[in-house]
Ligand SMILES: Cc1ncc(COP(=O)(O)OP(=O)(O)O)c(N)n1
Ligand SMILES: Cc1ncsc1CCOP(=O)(O)O
């Protein structure tokens with residue numbers, strides 16, 4: 001069953017890119033600006049720190065309707081009562097995560113190749129994230145970027161909710177939305193912005209003006 005989720009503007013956090021500001025503050029400002037989904041991605045935190053951040057945000061976002069997704073750590077997601085988990089090709093296998101979380105939680109999977117896209121399309125995963133669309137300095141161990149033509153090809157291959165990530169900003173967002181993806185995930189364009197709220201507002205406007213599918 002397809003869940004009713006707004007994937008249009010998906011903030012993925014990176015504490016180190018928040019310009020010394022409190023991560024929770026940056027996320028709440030971004031949500032004020034219109035971010036529709038949030039993923040906590042803490043690569044340098046202990047499990048305990050990750051859980052504390054997740055619990056604090058889960059509580060602060062509970063009335064907003066914005067789903068909170070945990071990167072990689074199914075245990076942290078379960079302990080925090082988060083809405084779901086994002087996993088990559090080197091994380092726990094999708095079926096195992098689904099068995100652990102049950103049918104109602106949101107599970108997203110990173111897709112690095114067309115073969116992975118095809119395989120994942122056969123499962124009941126909630127969304128697919130083509131990764132990366134462009135090169136980025138935020139994550140250095142990425143595979144070959146898909147580019148805009150790759151996004152179009154991927155869109156034609158699956159009817160599942162499809163988003164993309166990597167090097168996305170206000171200058172390339174319109175072209176990305178025109179490929180027919182359901183949304184975009186970004187780190188630095190929001191986390192490092194002078195005003196995360198204003199940055200999110202501008203991105204929302206570009207998405208609204210260029211979205212292909214409702
Ligand atoms: C929305 C979204 N898309 C892709 C990724 C990357 O996940 P992964 O390939 O597992 O890499 P890490 O983020 O774990 O370094 C993501 N986190 N979110
Ligand atoms: C987490 C992740 N996965 C693929 S690229 C990426 C980082 C994207 O960061 P930015 O939006 O700053 O390019």
Ligand SMILES: [Mg+2]
Pocket residue numbers: 071072086087088091
């Ligand atoms: Mg991962």
